[in-house]
Amino acid sequence: MFGTKRKEDMLRRIFRNAFSGVVRHAGLSLTSVLVITLTFGATSALALFAFGADKILDYYESRALVTAFFKDEVTEEQILDLREELLRRPGVTEVTYTSKEEAFAIYSERFKDRPELLEGIPTNILPASLDVRTESLDDLPEVAEFFEGNDLVEEVAFYQDVVERFRNLVNVARTSLLALVLLFAAISTVVVLITVGLIIHSMEEEIEIMALLGATKTYIRLPFIIQGATYGLLAAIISGGILTLAIPSLFPFIRSFFTNVPLPDPSVGFQLGLVGLETLIGILIGSLGSWLAVSRYLKV
């Protein structure tokens, strides 16, 4: 019982020393906290970008299709036979038939505000078509080849390249952001190392006195490690606050660029997970930086 009380008192002193260190060296502490917050800014940007890009990519992949436009003389019956054949192919999920009349109706609807584009055009001028969607983008080339080898088909429109290019762009952006996050994490660790190093230097006399009074290494060193971890924790709290405030205005802004894409706000679970992850990373960065400083500068 006595021993437990003694340990509790020791632990409380160690934490008290750590927190008073943060307050006593407020300027240095703030520098570290801000740099780690910057890391979390990049981490949050990466996470939100990944979230949004995945949704947008999913949408475009699901919209990717091969469209076959048929020759004028091809009958509806022939096209519907072809549709049945396509539906039996593995990987094909949806085949939509658009007749000449429906195509004209769509065209008329789209340009209803510009009657000059509709004047004098016969209603059967647009070709009938089949839109084919597949489970995966990789299945689209086969469908395109199928149409290209068919005499009934006048022209094949194939949108895989656009989606592929978008996917590549997203991957490059994601990798660049990840590299940025790692760079910021490394810079943060170094900044904590320097900050705690400077604090150790400014407390040399106090450390020397504690050592002469018989303080253990843990008693002297642990407050500095906790101090570093506190910087990470504070940065995670600030970053979490900014994230919570930013998301309600950020996502409507992003949605304005992708009007057709259903892009929901990240869920509360996603945000909590992100803040939790950043807290963990923050504590790790802070502890690592201060541990390096203690190992390097604290000689007791």
Place this chain on the structure above:
Amino acid sequence: MITFQEVSKQYPDGTVALSQVTFEVSPGEFLFIVGPSGAGKTTLVKLLTREEIPTEGEVVVSDRRLSDLRGNALLQHRRELGVVHQDYKLLAEKTAFENVALALEVLGRPDSEIREIVPHVLSLVGLENRATHFPSQLSGGERQRLAFARALAPEPKVLVADEPTGNIDPESAWSAVRLLEKINEMGTTVLVATHAAGIVDKLGRRVIGLEGGRIVRDQKKGRYAA
């Protein structure tokens, strides 16, 4: 209790601070180490606190060879030794109470004990009304007594004082000496490194004289000058 066996200390810059120093101190003894500045008194204190290691010879305290002490054994040695440094080594950002409490906190003493011991020790040195004052708000004599209070709080077996009367007025110096005698009467072994001739002569205790790092005399009831 304390044995210096042919101890020599040479610093990296070539300065020989102590040379072939041999003496013993029994438990409960009161001893003055005297000599002019540069005689080796502070080095002798640093060897006792194990801030320095002898170049030759051995320092043994309570059957522990100080050169061999590492980790917990070194901590234990320092915890049994109360030291009053020449510059007091008080923490400017802590109050008198906190400075004394620190000596107990690092030893892991519970808060309840610290709350009892610190006022008692502060009262012993006459600083009971200065508990909330910072060192900068204390006079030279008060700072010195605070250093004594911190050294005494953990109830050390040995108290070492390096020039404790060096930077204070004569009245404070005498009050410090009376305090040292009181501590000694309570059973604590006391070593005082000083060049305060008047105090040494008045007390008539054992005196070891150092000059140029060598022991020039060791007298049971000695005086400052031979």
